[in-house]
Amino acid sequence: MSMMDSDKVETMIAPPSPARRRAIQLVDSIKKGLFVIGTALLIFVCARNSIHWHIQNFWGASGNFWQKCWQGIHVNVFGENDLLIGVVGTLVVTIGTFWLANIGLVFLEVTGKPKALLKYKIQEDKKVPVDKEKLKKAVWLVIFNQTVLGIPFVYIAFHIMKWRGCTFRAEDLPTFHWTLFELIIFSLVEEIFFYYSHRMLHHRLIYKHIHKVHHEWTAPIGVISIYAHPVEHVFSNLIPPALGPIFMGSHLASAWMWFCIALLSTTVAHCGYHFPLLPSPEAHDYHHFKFNQNYGVLGVLDRLHGTDNQFRASKQYQRHILLLTLAPLTEQIPDSPKKKPE
Numbered sequence: 001m002s003m004m005d006s007d008k009v010e011t012m013i014a015p016p017s018p019a020r021r022r023a024i025q026l027v028d029s030i031k032k033g034l035f036v037i038g039t040a041l042l043i044f045v046c047a048r049n050s051i052h053w054h055i056q057n058f059w060g061a062s063g064n065f066w067q068k069c070w071q072g073i074h075v076n077v078f079g080e081n082d083l084l085i086g087v088v089g090t091l092v093v094t095i096g097t098f099w100l101a102n103i104g105l106v107f108l109e110v111t112g113k114p115k116a117l118l119k120y121k122i123q124e125d126k127k128v129p130v131d132k133e134k135l136k137k138a139v140w141l142v143i144f145n146q147t148v149l150g151i152p153f154v155y156i157a158f159h160i161m162k163w164r165g166c167t168f169r170a171e172d173l174p175t176f177h178w179t180l181f182e183l184i185i186f187s188l189v190e191e192i193f194f195y196y197s198h199r200m201l202h203h204r205l206i207y208k209h210i211h212k213v214h215h216e217w218t219a220p221i222g223v224i225s226i227y228a229h230p231v232e233h234v235f236s237n238l239i240p241p242a243l244g245p246i247f248m249g250s251h252l253a254s255a256w257m258w259f260c261i262a263l264l265s266t267t268v269a270h271c272g273y274h275f276p277l278l279p280s281p282e283a284h285d286y287h288h289f290k291f292n293q294n295y296g297v298l299g300v301l302d303r304l305h306g307t308d309n310q311f312r313a314s315k316q317y318q319r320h321i322l323l324l325t326l327a328p329l330t331e332q333i334p335d336s337p338k339k340k341p342e
């Protein structure tokens with residue numbers, strides 16, 4: 001073999017450089033993203049007419065219905081007082097949604113009942129019933145975050161929203177298409193701000209002072225979604241979801257809808273159970289289990305930065321789907337048997 005040939009062989013078998021690996025990963029992510037968007041678009045185009053008809057029926061034709069509902073809230077409940085609906089209304093809706101979603105989950109953690117639900121537990125070692133003292137401490141911090149930090153935050157955000165031209169009147173309610181578009185923007189804005197603030201919180205100089213509190217729970221439960229150091233609560237939990245509606249100058253109704261979706265989604269992500277028909281909580285549960293994987297909400301930035309590589313090679317990733325049957329995924333895709341000590 002000539003000198004040149006042996007050089008060639010070496011280049012062929014040499015592992016790609018980190019820069020090249022990152023480039024391959026990026027191309028791979030873009031290809032996958034295009035595939036998902038392409039498929040969604042194709043389905044949408046094919047089903048467009050019938051989807052449109054149903055939406056028009058539900059939203060368009062019943063536009064009057066939604067207007068009347070909002071009018072009822074704005075005029076009858078809050079007497080057309082913008083400050084009252086903007087601050088008190090937002091607090092009641094967000095705190096109410098959080099506890100409505102969590103009360104049943106807390107009952108399940110404290111009593112271990114209904115027993116039939118325990119089979120959907122993600123981490124086999126997670127203790128049920130949960131340590132009551134630990135839970136009590138968590139609930140107190142959650143209530144502190146929702147009130148002592150939440151009330152002034154909503155008050156300030158209300159004034160910023162007013163300044164941005166956000167409206168509260170029933171006549172200004174957005175159309176269905178606009179609301180959908182806004183929701184996409186809200187989740188993208190949240191993904192960017194949550195991902196990077198969360199990654200910063202994992203920096204070794206910051207982690208032990210702030211984010212360690214949230215990670216006391218390696219097998220989280222629903223209320224842990226806002227069990228966080230006050231600094232983290234403001235920068236990672238309050239600001240990222242509020243930025244979208246502020247940026248878009250949205251109607252208060254769109255903001256409420258978005259806050260409810262965000263609260264329900266983070267509760268599911270932390271609940272520790274992979275229930276049928278609910279979004280998969282595997283990714284964030286894995287973050288609590290492993291610490292250095294899955295920092296984002298949507299997973300887009302984790303894919304781009306490669307902070308989900310370990311997750312993608314795991315059983316949890318295979319289970320990261322919408323469960324459509326009653327059989328738990330831990331049974332359908334069981335863990336590999338543990339190696340016996342020699």
Ligand SMILES: [Zn+2]
Pocket residue numbers: 214220224225270284288
């Ligand atoms: Zn978490």
Ligand SMILES: [Zn+2]
Pocket residue numbers: 198202211215287291
């Ligand atoms: Zn974290």
